[in-house]
Amino acid sequence: MAAPGSQSDGTTKVRTVCSYCGVGCGLVLDVGTGPDGRRTVVKASGDKEHPANFGRLCTKGATTADMLAAPGRLTTALVRPDRGEEPQPAPLAAAVTETARRLRTIIDEHGPDAVALYVSGQLSLEAQYLANKLAKGFIRTNQIESNSRLCMAGAGTGYKLSLGADGPPGSYQDLDKADVFFVIGSNMADCHPILFLRMMERVKSAGAKLIVVDPRRTATAAKADLFLQIKPGTDLSSPSPASGPAPRSGPTCWVACNPVCTPYAPAP
Ligand code: SF4
Known part of the structure; x- marks a missing residue:
């Protein structure tokens, strides 16, 4: 596939990886403008040049665009004014600023390890990278965990015991x-x-x-x-x-x- 770039129909092709399962199939997403005027993924197809799938996708990967456009998702940030109160819609920038302010207060008072992030193994690579950057680079804690480790703990132990290293061989x-x-x-x-x-x-x-x-x-x-x-x-x-x-x-x-x-x- 050619390098990502704008197409004649106004969409942009972006190469990424399917976030559903560990096979790691390569995806090409057509990113364009949705009916509501927002930037959205309008189509997902298999990346023919990706060594994991050579263009193939299963039903889960092939319906990525539908999943990303499905209703019921948050369309705005929500901020809980205080513990126990109902979350209130807020502009994204204001929510980020408020989150940073509260994190700063916790870190200043209790240190970086007072903060832990529990993220998802289903995050995209890019989102996973950003979460780790936030934890290790900015908050400066190594307390970040995801279901991936829990999921792989048994396999990792088995690899170490049988092969001496915890990477799939x-x-x-x-x-x-x-x-x-x-x-x-x-x-x-x-x-x-x-x-x-x-x-x-x-x-x-x-x-x-x-x-x-x-x-x-x-x-x-x-x-x-x-x-x-x-x-x-x-x-x-x-x-x-x-x-x-x-x-x-x-x-x-x-x-x-x-x-x-x-x-x-x-x-x-
Ligand atoms: S396309 Fe299917 S097999 Fe490939 S990573 Fe996604 S869910 Fe897994």
């Missing part, structure tokens, strides 16, 4: 070369559809095997070569299928898993 390109996929506790067909499509392309084109471990027969499980339907609450005891002891609660699963995984044993 693979890349999306690995999916295009894999021979077997082991999906545990994830219904990526519904939750991360674009990555699921990429995985299924490899399954279909190269005959890669898909093993799904889940208590529920999900849309992902429906595509599996081997579906291990474990009892609820027992998924954490399933080990890596190619090595290690049989799971405490799933010997039947282990027996089923072995023939599929034998060709993919870890290198000595």
